[in-house]
Amino acid sequence: MTTISPAITPELRAWIVAQAESGFPPEEVLAAMRTSGWPEEVAIEALEVTLTEHLQAKGKPVPGRSLPEPSLEESTTRLMADGHEVRVLMAMALPRVVVFGGLLTEAECDQLVALSRQRLVRSETVVNETGGSEVNTARTSEGMFFTRGENPLCQRIEKRIGALLNWPVQNGEGLQVLRYRPGAEYKPHHDYFDPVHSGTPTILSRGGQRVGTLVIYLNTPEKGGGTTFPDVGLEVAPVKGNAVFFSYHSPHPSTKTLHGGAPVIEGEKWVATKWLREREFI
Known part of the structure; x- marks a missing residue:
C-alpha cells in the first residue's frame, strides 16, 4: 500500500x-x-x-547547512581538481554562482556528446504532485541520463567535479546530457524540490534535497543559449568546456537561484548537468 x-x-x-x-x-x-x-x-x-x-x-544567523563549494580562498583564479586545472572566471555571493573555465577539455566534450547522441529522448520535468516526470512545454530540449560511474569518462568527470566542489561523488545524480536545437529553451525554474508539493517526500527519499547544480557547456552555439538568472539580471555565455555552478542553502526563492536556458537562435547547444544532493543518491 x-x-x-x-x-x-x-x-x-x-x-x-x-x-x-x-x-x-x-x-x-x-x-x-x-x-x-x-x-x-x-x-x-x-x-x-x-x-x-x-x-x-529577522536578520538572524542561520546554522550552516553543508553545501558544495569550491575552495576560493584569497580570490584564487585557478584551481586544481583531481590533477586538472580549472579557471575561475566569475564568482557571485547571492545567488551563489561560480563560472569555471576549462572544466572539460574539448576532447572530453566531444566524447560525451558522442556517447549520448543515440540515447536522446524528449526532455521531461518533475511532476510535483507525484514525484514522477513528464514532458512539459516549458522544456523543449532532448536529453538522456548516464548512471553515476557508467563509463570511464563519467567516472573521470564525476571525480573531477567532486574534487572541485568539495562534495562526495556518491552524493551526485548521474550526468544528464541535453541538446537544444534552434528555438529550444528551458523557461526559468528552480532545481530544488519544493516541500509544499505532495510528491516531494518520494523524491527526497533517494538522497535528500538538491543543494547544488553544475551546468557544463559541451559546445559553443552560434547564437543564443545562455544560462540566465532573472532575479539578478545575470546571463552566463555558453562556451565549450566552461561551466556554471550554483548552490542553494534551502528550497526557497530567497536563494535567488531562479534560472533558465535562453532560446538557441542559431546552431545547437549541448550541455551536461550535474545535480548534487544532501546525501548519497540512490
Whole structure:
C-alpha cells in the first residue's frame, strides 16, 4: 500500500513560526508533528526550511547547512581538481554562482556528446504532485541520463567535479546530457524540490534535497543559449568546456537561484548537468 505524505502548506509554516516565537524548542515541535501523523523526514524538512526562512527574515544567523563549494580562498583564479586545472572566471555571493573555465577539455566534450547522441529522448520535468516526470512545454530540449560511474569518462568527470566542489561523488545524480536545437529553451525554474508539493517526500527519499547544480557547456552555439538568472539580471555565455555552478542553502526563492536556458537562435547547444544532493543518491 502506498502512503501519501501530507503537503507542507503555508498554514503549517505559519504554525511552526508561531511555536518558535512562543519559545517551544524545535525538538518539541517535531514531536508534536509526529504525534499528529507527520512522517519524520517530512516534518524535519518542514522545520528546517521554515525556521531558516524565519531567521533570515529577522536578520538572524542561520546554522550552516553543508553545501558544495569550491575552495576560493584569497580570490584564487585557478584551481586544481583531481590533477586538472580549472579557471575561475566569475564568482557571485547571492545567488551563489561560480563560472569555471576549462572544466572539460574539448576532447572530453566531444566524447560525451558522442556517447549520448543515440540515447536522446524528449526532455521531461518533475511532476510535483507525484514525484514522477513528464514532458512539459516549458522544456523543449532532448536529453538522456548516464548512471553515476557508467563509463570511464563519467567516472573521470564525476571525480573531477567532486574534487572541485568539495562534495562526495556518491552524493551526485548521474550526468544528464541535453541538446537544444534552434528555438529550444528551458523557461526559468528552480532545481530544488519544493516541500509544499505532495510528491516531494518520494523524491527526497533517494538522497535528500538538491543543494547544488553544475551546468557544463559541451559546445559553443552560434547564437543564443545562455544560462540566465532573472532575479539578478545575470546571463552566463555558453562556451565549450566552461561551466556554471550554483548552490542553494534551502528550497526557497530567497536563494535567488531562479534560472533558465535562453532560446538557441542559431546552431545547437549541448550541455551536461550535474545535480548534487544532501546525501548519497540512490
